[in-house]
Amino acid sequence: MWYPAGGMLIERATTADYVAIVDSLADYWGGRDMRAQHHAMFIHEFGDTALVLRDDDGGIAAYLFGFVAPTGVGYIHLVGVRADSRRDGLGRRLYGEFETLARRRGATALKAITAPTNHASIAFHRALGMSADEVADYSGTGHSRIVFSRQLSE
Numbered sequence: 001m002w003y004p005a006g007g008m009l010i011e012r013a014t015t016a017d018y019v020a021i022v023d024s025l026a027d028y029w030g031g032r033d034m035r036a037q038h039h040a041m042f043i044h045e046f047g048d049t050a051l052v053l054r055d056d057d058g059g060i061a062a063y064l065f066g067f068v069a070p071t072g073v074g075y076i077h078l079v080g081v082r083a084d085s086r087r088d089g090l091g092r093r094l095y096g097e098f099e100t101l102a103r104r105r106g107a108t109a110l111k112a113i114t115a116p117t118n119h120a121s122i123a124f125h126r127a128l129g130m131s132a133d134e135v136a137d138y139s140g141t142g143h144s145r146i147v148f149s150r151q152l153s154e
């Protein structure tokens with residue numbers, strides 16, 4: 001299914017997209033080792049809320065992997081925008097599409113987390129109207145996280 005989005009197309013990610021993304025993680029994450037966070041369940045089990053934004057040549061300019069938890073939380077696990085495509089509204093568009101999909105699945109809130117050192121992510125999520133709270137030991141002893149959330153109104 002295709003979703004028009006300001007000149008680029010948002011599509012549900014395919015398994016081929018997933019492979020292309022994990023084969024070129026540095027394009028989206030630089031030197032950070034993010035392979036473990038790209039678990040295959042995000043395409044095989046949660047593929048109906050895995051999105052890609054394609055550019056004209058079919059390349060993946062940006063992607064989002066998420067799911068709706070049984071608690072009603074629409075959880076954005078990963079959002080990655082290729083380094084050459086940032087600050088052009090792509091991350092915002094992906095979040096908008098995910099919110100639409102999550103609402104259809106009964107979500108009442110959106111949530112995401114990031115490391116306290118990821119200042120771009122913190123600025124991005126705040127710009128999207130999410131609250132940002134540092135939670136000590138969120139990911140284990142000594143591993144605090146910034147927890148973003150936003151309630152979804154009816």
Ligand SMILES: CC(C)(COP(=O)(O)OP(=O)(O)OC[C@H]1O[C@@H](n2cnc3c(N)ncnc32)[C@H](O)[C@@H]1OP(=O)(O)O)[C@@H](O)C(=O)NCCC(=O)NCCS
Nearest residue numbers: 078079080081086087088089090091092120121123124127
């Ligand atoms: C964070 C990230 C997803 C933002 O995506 P993006 O497509 O560049 O963001 P958008 O263009 O939609 O930005 C929306 C708003 O967020 C804010 N914003 C985004 N990136 C920002 C940055 N680096 N610094 C400050 N504010 C930023 C701005 O207010 C922006 O609006 P503006 O451009 O009109 O000022 C992107 O930088 C990225 O992929 N980073 C590497 C991967 C990562 O850390 N992902 C998040 C953790 S899961």
